[in-house]
Amino acid sequence: MISARGLVKTYPLPAGEVAAVAGIDLEVAAGEFVAVVGRSGSGKTSLLNLLAGIDRPTAGEIWIGGQPVHALRGSRLAAWRGRAIGLVFQFFQLLPTLTVVENVMLPMDLCKTVPARQQRERARELLHRVGIADQGGKLPSALSGGQQQRAAIARALANEAPVLLADEPTGNLDSATSDAVLELFAGLAVDGRTVLMVTHERDVSGYATRQVTLTDGRISADTPTPAEGRIGAEGRIRAGGRTGAGGRIGEDAADAPALTGRVGRS
């Protein structure tokens, strides 16, 4: 689903060039849930922005779902991205003058994926799914960091894109809500979507199917996580692959694990 070959991104600086991405080859199949880890400055966000077509590679190719992302430009690139990629940014990037529900409606409106009459209802459903149904009428600035993060996740799910790219989506969440988000992403992958998530969390092996470690813009480790160690993976598959994706994230931290129906981790 995702194929990056010889990917390089350098930035010109007064002191010389800095290679944020210094030669990455990466193949990710549909249904994989890849956790991208690495120290601050190792190139995680840079890689994500290249894959999303937000930044243009200095060298190399990116193919996503058969599309040569490195070769797309302008309105074709924007149209492709809107349908093919769900994006959660490191710093949310909700539009400050739109309400939360309008922020979630925006991708549907831009890409005409959902009829205008149904957009608000679908947005409300997504906000419900991430546990902030009661926040839809507010402006993003009136939400806590964790609530804004959940709004950004709802927006990323709006067009049911086959690929979800998320930059530290659990960075501002308490551990219970964070687990619920990971559970939601794992469920999407079980349903056949491709999820690539940058994270600082020490241990996401209970959810991700694979962990890719970046060091100085290169892949220094790439390891699958064994299915038997994955929480709920078996249950989700048995349940027809819908349990995780259909699960809802709790309104507040305390009830999040219960609502997703997952057996607690110890």
Ligand SMILES: Nc1ncnc2c1ncn2[C@@H]1O[C@H](COP(=O)(O)OP(=O)(O)OP(=O)(O)O)[C@@H](O)[C@H]1O
């Ligand atoms: N626009 C830019 N101009 C110059 N250098 C940049 C730019 N964006 C990133 N870099 C540099 O590229 C390197 C990788 O940055 P990147 O943001 O990808 O790291 P990261 O792994 O996402 O870090 P963090 O965990 O702190 O978010 C860093 O050295 C950074 O300073």
Ligand SMILES: [Mg+2]
């Ligand atoms: Mg980053």
